[in-house]
Amino acid sequence: MSKRKVVVLVYVLAMFMAAMDATITNVALPAMGAAFQIPLSATSAINVGYLVGVAMLLPIAGWLGDRFGTKRVFLISLSIFTVSSFLCGMANSLVTLNIARIIQGAAGGLLTPVGMAILFRTFTPEERPRLSRMIVFPVAVAPALGPIIGGFLVDQLSWRWIFYINIPFGILAVIVGMLFLEEYRKETRERFDGKGFLLSVFGFSMFMYALTQGPSQGWTSPEIWITGVLGLSFMIALIFVEWRAKDPLLDLKLLNEPLFRIMSIISACSAAALFGMLYTFPLMYQSALHVSALNTGLTVFPEAIGLMISSQLLPTSLKKLGVKRLMILSLTGSVVVFALIAFLSASVNPWIVRVLMFSVGIFLGHSVGALRATAFNHISHGSMARATTLFQVQYRLGSVLGVAILASVIGLADLIGGSQTNPITYQWALFGSAIFLILSLIFAIQLKNTEKISEAPSQKARAS
Structure with missing residues (x-):
């Protein structure tokens, strides 16, 4: 199997899981609420937890890939995403499910940018339009299939299977990636931008929380506007810090x-x-x-x-x-x-x-x-x-x-x-x-x- 075909295959499998996960959970929220005996409004935390997890590690994806190698970071993230999917399916309470979703989101936050970096290093600008023919499957089909597959699994099996379905895809992608992907690590070792990391973690996670919960809880709710203002303040501070940093986390x-x-x-x-x-x-x-x-x-x-x-x-x-x-x-x-x-x-x-x-x-x-x-x-x-x-x-x-x-x-x-x-x-x-x-x-x-x-x-x- 050629290197280029392997890169596309692993990327498609990983992105298919991540893309479908963004929509498949929506149709299962009522079943989850009934299983944990909680009101439907409380189930929104399941999706919020995933977004917060994404916000926590997404900004450091580039640094991790350069520092430890894109292949290593990608495969570790893919493994964690697969394991956390299993833990989501096994959850016996809303608390354990939310913890597993945060871990899943953190891994998902690393998958896309690191996977894109591998992909665009492999294919030249001339080849990228044709590349879109191959990678459109996870981008286009997975989110659209999510509600259909999720509805079928919830009706015929259990809401837990919307997470279990990730496991075979994840295992296959990890095995193929370990055997065939090539490593890339940046030669120059840049310092970790700790200040930028803390500002991004608090800024993005708090701002995303406010945005996702604001419509349901009301924008005048103290919890929402305080969280939103603090998150936005951290993000503004992040812009000033990253623009002046020698080795920025987000290279603005x-x-x-x-x-x-x-x-x-x-x-x-x-x-x-x-x-x-x-x-x-x-x-x-x-x-x-x-x-x-x-x-x-x-x-x-x-x-x-x-x-x-x-x-x-x-x-x-x-x-x-x-x-x-x-x-x-x-x-x-x-x-x-x-x-x-x-x-x-x-x-x-x-x-x-x-x-x-x-x-x-x-x-x-x-x-x-x-x-x-x-x-x-x-x-x-x-x-x-x-x-x-x-x-x-x-x-x-x-x-x-x-x-x-x-x-x-x-x-x-x-x-x-x-x-x-x-x-x-x-x-x-x-x-x-x-x-x-x-x-x-x-x-x-x-x-x-x-x-x-x-x-x-x-x-x-x-x-x-």
């Missing part, structure tokens, strides 16, 4: 590179739009349009099919249109489709909804594929781990921010005397998703016409 100077900076912002805004829509639409479809959970999942699934098709078309589209024109056209199409989704009513034909979801995959899939294929064009191999970490931090914050804002819009229905069974409530939230895409479009317009996929990465460290 990489944002001096124009292409990487613009693509990172577009990625964060697009994540806010997509995850916000995928959170809001199922709620509207079930609560306001009175469609079953299974049919809702099947209706959303064409979005994944569109993403897969767009990944096959991406190399040709990039070659014919160029980076800037493709980004502008795909984001414009995404804005139009998101706006049309916001206008859906109870009388709409389900196939119209499926066509719109398929269109989301086609348009947004092109923009996401293009930015991932080009964002790291001018990043050197030595800075790749730091760049992928910074990219993932912004992506995670964007996705959480999008869901939090749109959930708050839905929550406003109670404050203004409305009803959460009224489609208008969700339509306003879906318009919010379109606004995030408009922001992405504004930044895409700033791209240079001269940006090409064929440019080779600079071998000189950028702003390191």
Whole structure:
């Protein structure tokens, strides 16, 4: 088996687990609440714990990969993720489940950036559009399959199997990775940025907690606004500390590179739009349009099919249109489709909804594929781990921010005397998703016409 095929296989298996885990737990929360005899509102801590775990270790992923080797860190993280999945399934109380979820989140926080670093060191910028054809499976299909597989497992077996399902994938990826992956370790040993680490741990975890719990507990709750203000303060302090640090945990100077900076912002805004829509639409479809959970999942699934098709078309589209024109056209199409989704009513034909979801995959899939294929064009191999970490931090914050804002819009229905069974409530939230895409479009317009996929990465460290 060739080195490149091994890298893709291990990455796909690992990302499939992590990506599906983000959506598979949602359909199992009622069953978990019943098993532990707790109210449904208390089960949100299960997902919050995972996000907090991600926030704790995600910022140090780049440093760990450079210091101890990307192969070693990736495989250890993958092993911990697999073991913690088993512990989640074996949990006999909410406390033990939350502890296992935090450990699982911490391992998941390392997997994506370290895996991306391995992937982008293996494939040149010229090869990355074609690479998207292979790695689209975990990105597109896993999150869409999550609710469908989760619903089946909960109904036919037990909620515990939504965690056990990770074990065979994890074991296979670890074995293949141990046998075939090659190690990469940065030659220069940089000091650990302890101050940056503490600020990032408290800042990201507290800010994410406030964002995810604010819509349900209320933004005026002392617990929420105090946690949010403290988390935001730590994050602002982190920016000043990291900008001046000699060996920063988050290398913010990489944002001096124009292409990487613009693509990172577009990625964060697009994540806010997509995850916000995928959170809001199922709620509207079930609560306001009175469609079953299974049919809702099947209706959303064409979005994944569109993403897969767009990944096959991406190399040709990039070659014919160029980076800037493709980004502008795909984001414009995404804005139009998101706006049309916001206008859906109870009388709409389900196939119209499926066509719109398929269109989301086609348009947004092109923009996401293009930015991932080009964002790291001018990043050197030595800075790749730091760049992928910074990219993932912004992506995670964007996705959480999008869901939090749109959930708050839905929550406003109670404050203004409305009803959460009224489609208008969700339509306003879906318009919010379109606004995030408009922001992405504004930044895409700033791209240079001269940006090409064929440019080779600079071998000189950028702003390191």
